[in-house]
Amino acid sequence: MKTEFQTLLYRRLAWLFLLVCCLVMSGGAWCATHRGSIQGAGQNPTLAAARLSLAEARKTGADSRTAVANYLAAADLATRAAGSLSGAEADEARLIYNAASQEVAVSLRSFAELWNRTETIAS
Numbered sequence: 440m441k442t443e444f445q446t447l448l449y450r451r452l453a454w455l456f457l458l459v460c461c462l463v464m465s466g467g468a469w470c471a472t473h474r475g476s477i478q479g480a481g482q483n484p485t486l487a488a489a490r491l492s493l494a495e496a497r498k499t500g501a502d503s504r505t506a507v508a509n510y511l512a513a514a515d516l517a518t519r520a521a522g523s524l525s526g527a528e529a530d531e532a533r534l535i536y537n538a539a540s541q542e543v544a545v546s547l548r549s550f551a552e553l554w555n556r557t558e559t560i561a562s
Contacts, residue, residue, distance in 0.1 A: 489516035
């Protein structure tokens with residue numbers, strides 16, 4: 440029994456050692472890359488606000504009018520950001536705009552009180 444436990448312990452320690460070696464060899468590149476994308480470091484503040492508005496709109500507990508307002512705000516902010524950006528950030532702004540536009544159309548259709556009516560949505 441004791442030898443089985445020791446064997447299991449040595450195997451787990453070997454896997455842990457292997458994992459630590461992989462992290463050391465990678466130089467923490469994965470962590471550094473994802474930390475920057477999570478924090479939004481060095482990115483356009485308008486694009487970050489558009490991303491935040493889209494995330495708020497996607498929350499499941501959001502009121503229908505609030506969700507629609509957030510989708511529209513995300514699309515508006517993404518449009519503003521796309522005009523001043525280039526490269527990957529401009530592509531991301533277009534993706535945010537497209538996603539917000541598609542999701543607001545689906546939301547309007549699913550919310551019976553907002554479909555096929557003139558409505559003023561406060562942002």
